Amino acid sequence: MDKIQGRLAAWKSKLLNKVGKLCLVKSTISSIPIYSMQTLWLPQAVCNRVDQACRCMLWAKSDNTRFWSPVSWDVVTQPTEFGGLGVREARRVNVSLLGKLVWDLLTAPQKPWVQLLSNLYLQGDSILCAQNRRGASPTWSSLLKALPYLREGFVPQLGSGASSLWYTDWSGTGLWCGKVPLVHIADTNKTVVDCWVSGAWNFTALYTVLPAELIHSVQRLSVVNSSLGLDHFAWRGDSSGCYIAASGYRFLTTVLSTEGDEVWKKIWKLKIPEKVKFFLWQCLHSALPTNQVRADRRMADFGACSRCSCPHETILHALRDCPYSREVLMSYRLSKLYYF
Numbered sequence: 001m002d003k004i005q006g007r008l009a010a011w012k013s014k015l016l017n018k019v020g021k022l023c024l025v026k027s028t029i030s031s032i033p034i035y036s037m038q039t040l041w042l043p044q045a046v047c048n049r050v051d052q053a054c055r056c057m058l059w060a061k062s063d064n065t066r067f068w069s070p071v072s073w074d075v076v077t078q079p080t081e082f083g084g085l086g087v088r089e090a091r092r093v094n095v096s097l098l099g100k101l102v103w104d105l106l107t108a109p110q111k112p113w114v115q116l117l118s119n120l121y122l123q124g125d126s127i128l129c130a131q132n133r134r135g136a137s138p139t140w141s142s143l144l145k146a147l148p149y150l151r152e153g154f155v156p157q158l159g160s161g162a163s164s165l166w167y168t169d170w171s172g173t174g175l176w177c178g179k180v181p182l183v184h185i186a187d188t189n190k191t192v193v194d195c196w197v198s199g200a201w202n203f204t205a206l207y208t209v210l211p212a213e214l215i216h217s218v219q220r221l222s223v224v225n226s227s228l229g230l231d232h233f234a235w236r237g238d239s240s241g242c243y244i245a246a247s248g249y250r251f252l253t254t255v256l257s258t259e260g261d262e263v264w265k266k267i268w269k270l271k272i273p274e275k276v277k278f279f280l281w282q283c284l285h286s287a288l289p290t291n292q293v294r295a296d297r298r299m300a301d302f303g304a305c306s307r308c309s310c311p312h313e314t315i316l317h318a319l320r321d322c323p324y325s326r327e328v329l330m331s332y333r334l335s336k337l338y339y340f
């Protein structure tokens, strides 16, 4: 946090317009904690303070700590194509970066640190069903805190199906040999492909009795069958099946609304100054401090237009319908060219 505050102190926020501030937020404030976020679960208080620093830089005037957020943080952190500004939320960035380590644990057993952690904490299971334990390293504890957010995104992908049914955690639910009282001697060499018949599970050929809940959990798994290569895990959040932090972040982001997506795309593609695009974005979110907006938020006693007798100074009134605004538009002949 000191680094962030120090970096902000070098910038005079009152000299920047909103677009400059947005750029500073995206490029600098959100990026400073990334190094720590890659291996550690940051405390929620730290994430909150990082987000607060972003909000403060974006909306506060000069060095004020008190400010009015015209657009909610949930909207600001949406992707630009869904009506947000694409500002990244600290907790989600933290989880998506830790997801890279989870991915390495699933797919890169040759890496020395993966071997070390696997030998210490997994004992043959995959990370997907790992349990936290007392005295575990901070990195391991951090991974396990991030895992529940990403767990649904990792799905088993069957290749040749040559993995051992019992002694390899091919499903991400843990080793099957630990889930049954006894593996029948006739089943010990069974592989996954022996039970995966014509795109469906068939356990009738097994001599070992499987618990009903295990069969149920396997039936619910969404398994991708490529019938080529080795059995491995794939990431649902990206078309390539490989995990990257950006796709992890997208996976964690809940899109608030899918209505009017085209409008947002059009705004950000317009060939006009960025500050005008930002102004349009604020207009569409009803985020300009007109008297009516201020009255609705109890920041003013009356919502009347201070220039004419209209009792409600809405955004459309201020920009289009007010006689004084109309006069300005007419003087530039804008009202005939653009209708809004």
Ligand SMILES: [Zn+2]
Pocket: 305, 306, 307, 308, 309, 310, 317, 321, 322, 323, 324
């Ligand atoms: Zn007016």
